[in-house]
Amino acid sequence: MIEQAISIAFWLSSLLTVIIVALPSQYIPQSARGDNRKEKVTAQILVLGDIGRSPRMQYHALSIARHGGHVEIIGYHGKQLAVFSFLGGRDIITMLTPAVFLESDPHPEITSNANISVVPLPPHPAILQTNNKFLFLALGPLKVLFQIASLWLCLAYRTRPAKYLLVQNPPSIPSLALSSIVCYLRQTRLIIDWHNFGYSILALKLGNQHPLVVISRWYEKFFCGGAFAHFCVTNAMARILKDEFGITGSPIFPLHDRPARHFKPVLDEEERTQFLQSLPESTAHGAELANGDIRVLVSSTSWTSDEDFSVLIDALCRYSKIASAENPALPKILAIITGKGPQKEMYLNEISNREHAGKLQKVTIKTAWLSTLDYAKLLGCASLGVSLHTSSSGVDLPMKVVDMFGAGLPVVGWNRFEAWPELVTEGTNGRGFGSAEELTSHLTDLFGNPAKLEILRKGAQKESLRRWDQEWDPVAGRLLQLV
Known part of the structure; x- marks a missing residue:
């Protein structure tokens, strides 16, 4: 009996040790390390999609970099991208079939700026790609698990802890939940940049009362509650976040989209x-x-x-x-x-x-x-x-x-x-x-x-x-x- 208790205690302590050692490293401000120099702002920007097709998030990165901050922009970027955005991407089709798009080049200043690093997310393995509807029902959940695992490894281990994590929403699943957990463990300040609502895009095909839409709306409301701050693209969206989502503990800033410098009239x-x-x-x-x-x-x-x-x-x-x-x-x-x-x-x-x-x-x-x-x-x-x-x-x-x-x-x-x-x-x-x-x-x-x-x-x-x-x-x- 004593031997069994000792064995159980050993394995429990070993498991606890592994969990503690494997936890993501935390963000530690320079002041806490005894460094009196002015702290350089570090930020991560998460785009669960093609970086080249996300101009607003690229503009965020360029603005931070121009002011001396260091940015890691995380997203899909490669010769061929297998983008599977579950419950909250641009279209309900992404739930039903694998969407494969060719690379869209990021803004030229993204790749040339020394203060910006691109951290690519791995595309789904070819073995998970199929056009067979029956095989897709089996492989679909595996794709979701692969995306969750690759996103977790990237946010928690492949990148150093940053002061801020700016996440694009939508898509909201699984990025919103994983970002919230990682930011809690790393003591990173989570900022959600609201472009739209994931549940409303889902409702285009399923209807507002569909169980998946109801769950998606609850999910967004639940995981946005712990954010440090919120940006949104319109005043009307800020009103909904405050009145319907009940966000009162963190500030909401309307931040309208404006054109970047390379857009200009041709008068000649x-x-x-x-x-x-x-x-x-x-x-x-x-x-x-x-x-x-x-x-x-x-x-x-x-x-x-x-x-x-x-x-x-x-x-x-x-x-x-x-x-x-x-x-x-x-x-x-x-x-x-x-x-x-x-x-x-x-x-x-x-x-x-x-x-x-x-x-x-x-x-x-x-x-x-x-x-x-x-x-x-x-x-x-x-x-x-x-x-x-x-x-x-x-x-x-x-x-x-x-x-x-x-x-x-x-x-x-x-x-x-x-x-x-x-x-x-x-x-x-x-x-x-x-x-x-x-x-x-x-x-x-x-x-x-x-x-x-x-x-x-x-x-x-x-x-x-x-x-x-x-x-x-x-x-x-x-x-x-x-x-």
């Missing part, structure tokens, strides 16, 4: 024409671009179900019919659509069918994938931008419109959600629509009356003066003790 007409003529997507329209006989319309999309791209296709078909039969004075349109995503092929087939049916005679639709700098240049050279972002929560805003304003590009966008007026001033720098018919009306009015389009352009150029640094420094910079 010769430069504009030369750039557009250099793009493979517009080479065939070189003479029309030089003569001003065609208008360049730009839209950026992730090709997912939260953006109904058929609205734009229908509007362009209607425009083509009006320009062909009713108002021949209307110019042709070259629509360049940028972005990658799961529904791209479906929409490309739809566009091809419309072209073969003769419904796009006055419109040419091209898709493109551009570098960060070329995309910024395209926005500065275009005539009009279109946003199809519908907002699952009603309180987030499309980053693409922010970029368009940074390039001085007027915008027409889907406006049937609460936060839209926080970004666009109707009739001053853009217009809103809620149907393909309304969008068609805006296109014919603006392209048929250049003076009206010029009014919006001047408003967008005025908006372009509001920059990320001006928004970030007094809010995030002050919170992180960098300014």
Whole structure:
């Protein structure tokens, strides 16, 4: 009996020793170590997705680095990324099928800045990838476990403890829970950057009352309670976090998206024409671009179900019919659509069918994938931008419109959600629509009356003066003790 008790005590003490030794190392301020020098701010930024597709989180990293802080930005970055975002990614499709995307290059300053380190998350092993629905049901949970394990190892062991951890939300599962636990163990201050709500994206497909949506909402409310602070993209979102999520113990800071420095208007007409003529997507329209006989319309999309791209296709078909039969004075349109995503092929087939049916005679639709700098240049050279972002929560805003304003590009966008007026001033720098018919009306009015389009352009150029640094420094910079 005594021997059994000794054996049990030995194994329990051994297990306790292993647990204590294996705990993540804690963040220790310089003052606690007896170092009187000014402490250098250290921060980690977690992006549970492609770093190159997360401009706001990249801007956070650049701002911290410019003020002398050291940043580790953690996320997917490689030749080929297997991104599986369970319960809270951009689209419910990510729950059902493995989504494989090619690399999106981070902002050039991210990789060249000595104060920024990129810590890549490992993609899922090839053995876990399958297109077989039955095998996926078995492999799906293994993917989730792999993501949890790789994220835990990265946050707790592969990186040194930092003073702050800034985590993007959504996706919220599993990043929000793991970040909360790691920050508690490491004595790191957790800051949640709310872009939207994960449960609201899930509700697009399942409905608000679905058990998974209810659980997801509870999960976000529970794990956000221990954060040191919160950033959010709109005032309306800050109100929901306070009133509905009950966040009162930590500060909530609205931090609106603003364009980075590389987005700027192209005012020189010769430069504009030369750039557009250099793009493979517009080479065939070189003479029309030089003569001003065609208008360049730009839209950026992730090709997912939260953006109904058929609205734009229908509007362009209607425009083509009006320009062909009713108002021949209307110019042709070259629509360049940028972005990658799961529904791209479906929409490309739809566009091809419309072209073969003769419904796009006055419109040419091209898709493109551009570098960060070329995309910024395209926005500065275009005539009009279109946003199809519908907002699952009603309180987030499309980053693409922010970029368009940074390039001085007027915008027409889907406006049937609460936060839209926080970004666009109707009739001053853009217009809103809620149907393909309304969008068609805006296109014919603006392209048929250049003076009206010029009014919006001047408003967008005025908006372009509001920059990320001006928004970030007094809010995030002050919170992180960098300014």
